Amino acid sequence: MFATVGKDLVFRFRIGPVYVALNPATLGASLGVALILIILGLWLRRGIPDDPEAPPSRRAAFLIAFLDLVENQILGGMGEKMRRSLLPLISTLLLYILVCNLSSIIPVPGMVAPTQDLNVTLGLAIFVYLLTHVYGARSKGIFRHLRGYLEPIPVMLPMNLVGDMGRTLSHGFRLFGNILGGGIMVAVTIPVLVNLLVRFLGALALAAIPLVGGAASFILNAFFGVFAGVIQALVFTLLAAAYIQVAAE
Amino acid sequence: MGTELVQGLKYLAAGICMGIGAIGPAIGEGRIGASALESMARQPEMANTLLRNMIIADAIAETTGIYSLLVAIMILFVV
Numbered sequence: 001m002f003a004t005v006g007k008d009l010v011f012r013f014r015i016g017p018v019y020v021a022l023n024p025a026t027l028g029a030s031l032g033v034a035l036i037l038i039i040l041g042l043w044l045r046r047g048i049p050d051d052p053e054a055p056p057s058r059r060a061a062f063l064i065a066f067l068d069l070v071e072n073q074i075l076g077g078m079g080e081k082m083r084r085s086l087l088p089l090i091s092t093l094l095l096y097i098l099v100c101n102l103s104s105i106i107p108v109p110g111m112v113a114p115t116q117d118l119n120v121t122l123g124l125a126i127f128v129y130l131l132t133h134v135y136g137a138r139s140k141g142i143f144r145h146l147r148g149y150l151e152p153i154p155v156m157l158p159m160n161l162v163g164d165m166g167r168t169l170s171h172g173f174r175l176f177g178n179i180l181g182g183g184i185m186v187a188v189t190i191p192v193l194v195n196l197l198v199r200f201l202g203a204l205a206l207a208a209i210p211l212v213g214g215a216a217s218f219i220l221n222a223f224f225g226v227f228a229g230v231i232q233a234l235v236f237t238l239l240a241a242a243y244i245q246v247a248a249e
Numbered sequence: 250m251g252t253e254l255v256q257g258l259k260y261l262a263a264g265i266c267m268g269i270g271a272i273g274p275a276i277g278e279g280r281i282g283a284s285a286l287e288s289m290a291r292q293p294e295m296a297n298t299l300l301r302n303m304i305i306a307d308a309i310a311e312t313t314g315i316y317s318l319l320v321a322i323m324i325l326f327v328v
Binding site for chain 2 (some may be wrong): 073076170173174176177178181184201231232233234238239242
Protein backbone atom coordinates (compact mmCIF):
# COMPACT_ATOMS: atom_id res chain seq x y z
CA MET A 1 0.00 0.00 0.00
CA PHE A 2 2.73 2.44 0.92
CA ALA A 3 4.81 1.69 -2.16
CA THR A 4 2.97 4.57 -3.79
CA VAL A 5 4.10 6.87 -0.98
CA GLY A 6 7.64 6.24 -2.15
CA LYS A 7 9.20 4.55 0.88
CA ASP A 8 10.33 1.37 -0.90
CA LEU A 9 12.24 3.06 -3.67
CA VAL A 10 15.45 4.04 -1.88
CA PHE A 11 18.97 3.20 -3.07
CA ARG A 12 21.54 3.09 -0.27
CA PHE A 13 25.28 3.13 -0.92
CA ARG A 14 28.42 4.68 0.51
CA ILE A 15 31.08 6.97 -0.91
CA GLY A 16 34.12 6.59 1.32
CA PRO A 17 32.98 7.30 4.89
CA VAL A 18 29.66 8.92 3.88
CA TYR A 19 26.43 6.93 3.67
CA VAL A 20 24.11 8.15 0.93
CA ALA A 21 20.43 7.32 0.42
CA LEU A 22 18.93 8.33 -2.91
CA ASN A 23 15.25 8.14 -3.72
CA PRO A 24 15.02 7.87 -7.52
CA ALA A 25 11.30 8.67 -7.56
CA THR A 26 11.84 11.96 -5.74
CA LEU A 27 14.97 12.79 -7.69
CA GLY A 28 13.31 12.15 -11.06
CA ALA A 29 10.10 13.96 -10.15
CA SER A 30 11.84 17.07 -8.78
CA LEU A 31 14.18 17.32 -11.77
CA GLY A 32 11.20 16.72 -14.08
CA VAL A 33 9.28 19.56 -12.44
CA ALA A 34 12.31 21.83 -12.83
CA LEU A 35 12.58 20.86 -16.52
CA ILE A 36 8.86 21.53 -17.10
CA LEU A 37 9.18 24.95 -15.48
CA ILE A 38 12.28 25.85 -17.53
CA ILE A 39 10.53 24.90 -20.77
CA LEU A 40 7.39 26.77 -19.69
CA GLY A 41 9.49 29.83 -18.86
CA LEU A 42 11.30 29.82 -22.22
CA TRP A 43 8.01 29.34 -24.07
CA LEU A 44 6.36 32.21 -22.17
CA ARG A 45 9.44 34.40 -22.70
CA ARG A 46 9.18 33.97 -26.47
CA GLY A 47 5.59 35.25 -26.36
CA ILE A 48 6.59 38.71 -25.10
CA PRO A 49 6.50 41.21 -28.01
CA ASP A 50 9.80 42.99 -28.74
CA ASP A 51 8.18 46.40 -28.91
CA PRO A 52 7.28 47.47 -25.33
CA GLU A 53 4.53 49.76 -26.68
CA ALA A 54 2.70 46.90 -28.44
CA PRO A 55 -0.42 45.46 -26.82
CA PRO A 56 0.47 42.38 -24.73
CA SER A 57 0.06 38.98 -26.34
CA ARG A 58 -1.77 36.19 -24.55
CA ARG A 59 1.40 34.71 -23.01
CA ALA A 60 2.62 38.14 -21.90
CA ALA A 61 -0.80 38.82 -20.35
CA PHE A 62 -0.54 35.56 -18.40
CA LEU A 63 2.91 36.53 -17.12
CA ILE A 64 1.69 39.99 -16.14
CA ALA A 65 -1.32 38.56 -14.30
CA PHE A 66 0.79 35.99 -12.42
CA LEU A 67 3.49 38.46 -11.39
CA ASP A 68 0.83 41.00 -10.36
CA LEU A 69 -0.78 38.34 -8.19
CA VAL A 70 2.53 37.50 -6.47
CA GLU A 71 3.46 41.16 -6.05
CA ASN A 72 0.14 42.24 -4.55
CA GLN A 73 -0.94 39.19 -2.59
CA ILE A 74 2.33 37.78 -1.24
CA LEU A 75 4.67 40.78 -1.21
CA GLY A 76 1.88 43.30 -0.53
CA GLY A 77 3.12 44.64 2.79
CA MET A 78 6.70 45.53 1.74
CA GLY A 79 8.48 48.58 0.46
CA GLU A 80 8.91 49.10 -3.29
CA LYS A 81 12.64 48.28 -3.37
CA MET A 82 12.35 45.12 -1.26
CA ARG A 83 9.39 43.97 -3.35
CA ARG A 84 11.31 44.35 -6.61
CA SER A 85 14.32 42.44 -5.32
CA LEU A 86 12.22 39.58 -3.90
CA LEU A 87 9.76 39.17 -6.79
CA PRO A 88 11.87 36.79 -8.99
CA LEU A 89 12.87 34.58 -6.05
CA ILE A 90 9.42 34.33 -4.47
CA SER A 91 7.57 33.73 -7.75
CA THR A 92 10.05 30.97 -8.68
CA LEU A 93 9.65 29.36 -5.26
CA LEU A 94 5.85 29.53 -5.53
CA LEU A 95 5.76 27.99 -9.03
CA TYR A 96 8.21 25.22 -8.11
CA ILE A 97 6.40 24.15 -4.94
CA LEU A 98 3.00 24.49 -6.60
CA VAL A 99 3.91 22.23 -9.52
CA CYS A 100 5.66 19.79 -7.14
CA ASN A 101 2.51 19.53 -4.99
CA LEU A 102 0.19 19.21 -7.97
CA SER A 103 2.33 16.46 -9.53
CA SER A 104 0.99 14.04 -6.88
CA ILE A 105 -2.39 13.86 -8.66
CA ILE A 106 -0.86 12.37 -11.84
CA PRO A 107 -2.11 8.74 -11.79
CA VAL A 108 1.18 7.00 -12.66
CA PRO A 109 2.32 4.06 -10.44
CA GLY A 110 5.34 5.08 -8.36
CA MET A 111 4.73 8.77 -9.04
CA VAL A 112 5.09 10.80 -5.85
CA ALA A 113 5.13 14.50 -5.20
CA PRO A 114 8.76 15.57 -4.59
CA THR A 115 7.50 17.53 -1.57
CA GLN A 116 6.51 14.21 0.07
CA ASP A 117 10.24 13.77 0.72
CA LEU A 118 11.68 15.54 3.76
CA ASN A 119 14.98 16.12 1.93
CA VAL A 120 13.30 18.36 -0.64
CA THR A 121 11.24 20.47 1.78
CA LEU A 122 13.99 20.80 4.39
CA GLY A 123 16.42 21.71 1.61
CA LEU A 124 14.10 24.49 0.48
CA ALA A 125 13.67 25.68 4.09
CA ILE A 126 17.45 25.78 4.68
CA PHE A 127 17.87 27.63 1.38
CA VAL A 128 15.36 30.25 2.58
CA TYR A 129 17.17 30.45 5.95
CA LEU A 130 20.53 31.14 4.27
CA LEU A 131 18.86 33.78 2.10
CA THR A 132 17.54 35.60 5.19
CA HIS A 133 21.18 36.11 6.21
CA VAL A 134 22.14 37.26 2.72
CA TYR A 135 19.32 39.81 2.59
CA GLY A 136 19.88 40.91 6.19
CA ALA A 137 23.61 41.45 5.65
CA ARG A 138 22.97 43.24 2.37
CA SER A 139 20.43 45.70 3.73
CA LYS A 140 21.92 46.40 7.20
CA GLY A 141 25.59 45.51 6.86
CA ILE A 142 26.99 42.26 8.23
CA PHE A 143 27.88 43.52 11.73
CA ARG A 144 24.55 45.19 12.42
CA HIS A 145 22.84 42.05 11.11
CA LEU A 146 24.80 39.74 13.41
CA ARG A 147 24.38 42.11 16.35
CA GLY A 148 20.62 41.50 16.01
CA TYR A 149 21.28 38.13 17.68
CA LEU A 150 22.40 39.92 20.86
CA GLU A 151 19.11 41.83 21.16
CA PRO A 152 17.58 42.65 23.58
CA ILE A 153 20.41 41.49 25.91
CA PRO A 154 23.51 39.40 25.04
CA VAL A 155 22.37 36.53 27.32
CA MET A 156 19.55 35.87 24.81
CA LEU A 157 22.01 34.64 22.13
CA PRO A 158 21.31 30.88 22.60
CA MET A 159 17.55 31.57 22.64
CA ASN A 160 17.79 33.45 19.34
CA LEU A 161 19.84 30.65 17.75
CA VAL A 162 17.40 27.94 18.92
CA GLY A 163 14.52 30.07 17.69
CA ASP A 164 16.12 30.27 14.24
CA MET A 165 16.59 26.50 14.17
CA GLY A 166 13.02 25.76 15.24
CA ARG A 167 11.65 28.23 12.70
CA THR A 168 13.58 26.61 9.86
CA LEU A 169 12.68 23.07 10.94
CA SER A 170 8.97 23.85 11.27
CA HIS A 171 9.08 25.65 7.90
CA GLY A 172 10.28 22.45 6.22
CA PHE A 173 8.24 19.99 8.32
CA ARG A 174 4.99 21.87 7.69
CA LEU A 175 5.07 21.41 3.91
CA PHE A 176 6.38 17.83 4.22
CA GLY A 177 3.78 16.77 6.79
CA ASN A 178 0.85 18.26 4.95
CA ILE A 179 1.69 16.76 1.57
CA LEU A 180 2.72 13.37 3.03
CA GLY A 181 -0.46 13.24 5.13
CA GLY A 182 -2.56 13.97 2.05
CA GLY A 183 -0.72 11.27 0.09
CA ILE A 184 -1.28 8.70 2.86
CA MET A 185 -4.98 9.61 3.09
CA VAL A 186 -5.42 9.05 -0.65
CA ALA A 187 -3.39 5.82 -0.60
CA VAL A 188 -5.25 4.38 2.43
CA THR A 189 -8.85 5.39 1.79
CA ILE A 190 -9.42 3.94 -1.68
CA PRO A 191 -8.37 0.29 -0.91
CA VAL A 192 -10.45 0.41 2.30
CA LEU A 193 -13.45 1.64 0.34
CA VAL A 194 -13.04 -1.08 -2.29
CA ASN A 195 -12.80 -3.73 0.47
CA LEU A 196 -16.00 -2.46 2.08
CA LEU A 197 -17.82 -2.53 -1.24
CA VAL A 198 -16.75 -6.10 -1.94
CA ARG A 199 -17.81 -7.21 1.53
CA PHE A 200 -21.26 -5.61 1.55
CA LEU A 201 -22.32 -5.73 -2.09
CA GLY A 202 -20.77 -9.05 -3.15
CA ALA A 203 -21.24 -9.58 -6.89
CA LEU A 204 -22.80 -6.16 -7.36
CA ALA A 205 -19.44 -4.62 -6.31
CA LEU A 206 -18.03 -5.26 -9.78
CA ALA A 207 -20.42 -2.66 -11.14
CA ALA A 208 -20.06 -0.27 -8.20
CA ILE A 209 -16.24 -0.24 -7.84
CA PRO A 210 -15.41 1.90 -10.90
CA LEU A 211 -18.16 4.40 -10.05
CA VAL A 212 -17.53 4.78 -6.32
CA GLY A 213 -13.75 4.40 -6.60
CA GLY A 214 -13.59 7.01 -9.35
CA ALA A 215 -15.75 9.45 -7.42
CA ALA A 216 -13.75 8.87 -4.20
CA SER A 217 -10.38 9.29 -5.91
CA PHE A 218 -11.65 12.44 -7.63
CA ILE A 219 -12.85 14.00 -4.36
CA LEU A 220 -9.77 12.94 -2.36
CA ASN A 221 -7.34 14.18 -5.00
CA ALA A 222 -9.27 17.42 -5.42
CA PHE A 223 -9.06 18.13 -1.68
CA PHE A 224 -5.69 16.71 -0.64
CA GLY A 225 -3.90 17.17 -3.96
CA VAL A 226 -5.17 20.42 -5.43
CA PHE A 227 -6.65 22.40 -2.53
CA ALA A 228 -4.09 21.54 0.15
CA GLY A 229 -1.27 21.70 -2.43
CA VAL A 230 -2.14 25.26 -3.49
CA ILE A 231 -2.66 26.43 0.11
CA GLN A 232 0.62 24.92 1.31
CA ALA A 233 2.59 26.35 -1.62
CA LEU A 234 1.11 29.75 -0.82
CA VAL A 235 1.87 29.39 2.90
CA PHE A 236 5.47 28.31 2.28
CA THR A 237 6.19 31.30 0.04
CA LEU A 238 4.33 33.74 2.31
CA LEU A 239 6.40 32.59 5.29
CA ALA A 240 9.63 32.72 3.25
CA ALA A 241 8.84 36.31 2.23
CA ALA A 242 7.96 37.19 5.84
CA TYR A 243 11.21 35.69 7.23
CA ILE A 244 13.34 37.52 4.68
CA GLN A 245 11.49 40.77 5.34
CA VAL A 246 11.97 40.46 9.10
CA ALA A 247 15.72 39.86 8.64
CA ALA A 248 16.09 42.77 6.24
CA GLU A 249 14.34 45.43 8.34
CA MET B 250 7.15 -9.41 25.20
CA GLY B 251 5.91 -10.95 21.98
CA THR B 252 6.33 -9.04 18.74
CA GLU B 253 2.58 -9.14 18.14
CA LEU B 254 1.92 -7.30 21.40
CA VAL B 255 4.57 -4.71 20.51
CA GLN B 256 3.01 -4.27 17.06
CA GLY B 257 -0.45 -3.82 18.56
CA LEU B 258 0.80 -1.30 21.10
CA LYS B 259 2.44 0.63 18.24
CA TYR B 260 -0.88 0.97 16.43
CA LEU B 261 -2.54 2.04 19.68
CA ALA B 262 0.18 4.59 20.40
CA ALA B 263 0.01 6.07 16.89
CA GLY B 264 -3.76 6.41 17.12
CA ILE B 265 -3.67 8.06 20.54
CA CYS B 266 -0.84 10.36 19.45
CA MET B 267 -2.72 11.57 16.40
CA GLY B 268 -6.06 11.86 18.20
CA ILE B 269 -4.79 13.95 21.10
CA GLY B 270 -2.42 15.93 18.89
CA ALA B 271 -5.27 17.01 16.61
CA ILE B 272 -7.26 18.66 19.43
CA GLY B 273 -5.04 21.71 19.85
CA PRO B 274 -4.74 22.75 16.18
CA ALA B 275 -8.48 22.17 15.68
CA ILE B 276 -9.39 24.56 18.51
CA GLY B 277 -6.79 27.07 17.35
CA GLU B 278 -7.89 27.06 13.71
CA GLY B 279 -11.53 27.31 14.73
CA ARG B 280 -10.81 30.40 16.81
CA ILE B 281 -8.73 31.96 14.01
CA GLY B 282 -11.46 31.33 11.45
CA ALA B 283 -14.17 32.66 13.75
CA SER B 284 -12.35 35.91 14.51
CA ALA B 285 -11.40 36.38 10.86
CA LEU B 286 -15.03 35.96 9.75
CA GLU B 287 -16.17 38.39 12.45
CA SER B 288 -13.66 41.00 11.30
CA MET B 289 -14.58 40.44 7.64
CA ALA B 290 -18.25 41.00 8.44
CA ARG B 291 -17.36 44.20 10.27
CA GLN B 292 -14.97 45.52 7.59
CA PRO B 293 -15.69 43.86 4.22
CA GLU B 294 -13.15 46.10 2.45
CA MET B 295 -10.36 44.46 4.46
CA ALA B 296 -11.41 40.93 3.44
CA ASN B 297 -8.41 40.26 1.14
CA THR B 298 -5.78 41.18 3.72
CA LEU B 299 -7.64 39.31 6.44
CA LEU B 300 -7.91 36.18 4.32
CA ARG B 301 -4.18 36.20 3.64
CA ASN B 302 -3.28 36.67 7.29
CA MET B 303 -5.84 34.05 8.30
CA ILE B 304 -4.19 31.47 6.04
CA ILE B 305 -0.74 32.23 7.51
CA ALA B 306 -2.07 31.99 11.06
CA ASP B 307 -3.87 28.73 10.22
CA ALA B 308 -0.66 27.26 8.83
CA ILE B 309 1.26 28.23 11.95
CA ALA B 310 -1.42 26.87 14.29
CA GLU B 311 -1.36 23.65 12.30
CA THR B 312 2.34 23.05 12.94
CA THR B 313 1.86 21.20 16.23
CA GLY B 314 -0.67 18.90 14.57
CA ILE B 315 1.87 18.18 11.85
CA TYR B 316 4.44 17.33 14.54
CA SER B 317 2.08 14.76 16.06
CA LEU B 318 1.44 13.33 12.58
CA LEU B 319 5.20 12.94 12.09
CA VAL B 320 5.57 11.29 15.49
CA ALA B 321 2.71 8.89 14.65
CA ILE B 322 4.33 8.01 11.30
CA MET B 323 7.66 7.48 13.07
CA ILE B 324 6.04 5.16 15.64
CA LEU B 325 4.41 3.14 12.86
CA PHE B 326 7.21 2.84 10.31
CA VAL B 327 10.56 3.84 11.78
CA VAL B 328 10.83 2.71 15.40
